[in-house]
Amino acid sequence: MLTETSFIETYLKPLCSSRGSLNLSDDAAILSPDPQQDIIISKDILIAGQHFFETDDSEDIAYKALAVNLSDIAAKGAKPISFMLGIAFPEAPEAKWAESFVQGLKMAMQQFDLSLLGGDTTGTKGPLVVSITIFGQIEKGRMVKRSGANIGDQIYVSGTLGDAALGFKLRAAKEETKNWSLKNEEKAELLEKYLKPNPRCALSKLIKEYASSSMDLSDGLVADLEKLCAASKRGAVIDYDQIPLSKPAQKLFFEDKVLKSHCLGWGDDYEILCTIPQKDSETFTKALRTIEIPMTNIGQIESIEHGVIYRNENGDELSLKGQKFSHF
C-alpha cells in the first residue's frame, strides 16, 4: 500500500514537465497564457461503477479519464495543453495499481502533448473518483461553440456510433448479449471502444477552420444533437440510415432495430458532431483525407420549427424521444 506522499512523489511528480506545476510541491499551479490565446476549460468526473468498472485495469481508467476530457477540447477546435488531476481513493493504492495508472496517463499525455499541472488526492468511503479539469488553447475568439449552426449547414459525425454502448452491454448484460452472433475479434473491438475512447484531437484544426458549430458525443447522438440545435436555435433532419456504424454494430442492429435506437441514445461514443456550411462542405471533405479520420454527412440543419427529425430511407419519421441520456 502507498502513502499519499509516496503516491504523489514517486508516481505523479515524474509526469510534471511544465514549470507552472511547481513540481506538485505547492497549493496551486500557475498558467501563464499566451496573450494571443484563449484558455479553453473542460471538466469531466469519472466514477467507478458509473463511468468504468471497478475491476478495470488502472491503465485503462487513467487513459479514459484523459481521453473523455481531450475529446471536449478537440470538439472546440482547440489544442490541449495541460490538466489538473483529482483522485479520491477508497483505500490506499498498491504500487502496481499506481504504476499502471500512471502508465495510462503517460500514454495519453505523450500521444496528445499534454502536461500535468496539479491537483488533489484524497480518500473516500465510496468508489474511486477521477476528476479532471483540462485546459486547451486557441486563438482569441476562435473557439467553436455549439451555438453557430445555420440553416443548410451539413451535419457530420466522426467514426462510428453506438459501439461503446454495445461494448458496455457485452460486459454488463451477459444474459442479453449471450446470443449475439459476433466473432471474438468483433466483441474485442466493441469492448475496446467502451474501454478506450479515441479522442479526435487530429480533427481540431479542421473544426476550427470549417465548422460553424461542434461538440463531442458523450451523452449519445439523440441528446447531444438536440443540445447543439437548442444552442444554435435551429432544427435538423437526420438520415437515420446514414448514421455510421461499425461492422459488428451493423450486424446487431440489422437484427434488432430497438437496440440501434437504444445505443444511439446511450452515449460514451466520444466522437465529434459538427456542422459545416454547405459552401465549405466539399473543401472540408477533401481536407479530411489528410488526417485519416472518417467523417460522415448524416443530415442537414433546418429552421427551429422543424425540431430534430430522424428519417429512414423510405422518408418515414422515427421517434427517438425516449432515447435521451441523463446522469440522474
Added chain:
Amino acid sequence: MLTETSFIETYLKPLCSSRGSLNLSDDAAILSPDPQQDIIISKDILIAGQHFFETDDSEDIAYKALAVNLSDIAAKGAKPISFMLGIAFPEAPEAKWAESFVQGLKMAMQQFDLSLLGGDTTGTKGPLVVSITIFGQIEKGRMVKRSGANIGDQIYVSGTLGDAALGFKLRAAKEETKNWSLKNEEKAELLEKYLKPNPRCALSKLIKEYASSSMDLSDGLVADLEKLCAASKRGAVIDYDQIPLSKPAQKLFFEDKVLKSHCLGWGDDYEILCTIPQKDSETFTKALRTIEIPMTNIGQIESIEHGVIYRNENGDELSLKGQKFSHF
C-alpha cells in the same frame, strides 16, 4: 426530484455572470486572461463522509467547498476570479436541497467576487462528490510559493488553530466529548469553525506584498509547516505556547495536552501560514491593522539542519512527529 437538465437550467445557470461560461450551454468554458496576469489554479475535492457529514445542510456543503478552494488562492497572494464545479449525485437532488446548495455557492461567490465558469454533473453509486477547480489571478511572476522562506524570516499564522478539529470531534466523537466543560455558545463556535471555514481572502494583498512564502493550513500545522520548510529547504523553531488558540480550545487543551497536539495535526483550519522577512515584520504588523484579521508570530525560520522544532515556554523540545495528517 430534479432532472439533470433542470438542476443545471434552473439552479446553476443563474449563477453564471461571466461571458466565458457561455451560460453553461457548451462543452467548455473560455478564460480570456489579462496578458499582464498569471492564472493561479487550485483543485479541492470534497466527499460526503470524508470532508463533511452527509446530513449537513447543502448550503454549508456548497459554502465549504468554495471556501477551502478560496483559501488556497488567498494563500498564494492572488485574487479569485472564477471556478469550475463538478458534482456527482448519489440520487437526483430535491428542489429544496438544490436551492439551499445554490444559496451557499451564492454567498461565497458574492462575498469573494467569484463567478461560475462551467463544470460537470454526473451520478454515483457512492457518496456525494463536490469537485471544484478554482482560478485566481495575480501579476505575472508574483505568486507567493511555499518555497521562498529564508533563515530569520518570522513565521505567522492567521486566526486560531485546532478549532475545526474540536468541532469535528463534537459531532463525530460523542463519547469522548460528552464531558467537555464548554458553554453552548463555545460548542457552537467550534462547530461553526468545522462547518464553515473562513477563507482569508482579505489577507491576500499583504501576503503578495510582504510574504517570502505562504500556504493555507488544510492538513494541520504540523504536516503543513513541514511541507513549507521542505519546499524552502529550511528548518523552523516554533514557540508551541504561542500558537493562537480560541477561548474554548485554550480551556480544553489546558486540561488535555495530548488533545492539543492531536488537534494541531488534524487539519481543516483553513488559516494562512506565511513567513515574513525580519526587516518587514514591523511594517507587516502595522498593515495588518487595516484588515482586522489577527495574525500571530509563532516562530522563526532556521537552517535546514535544525529540522522543524516545537519548543514549550521552558525551552523543552516537544515531539509532534506522530501528528501528520494523510488522506490515505
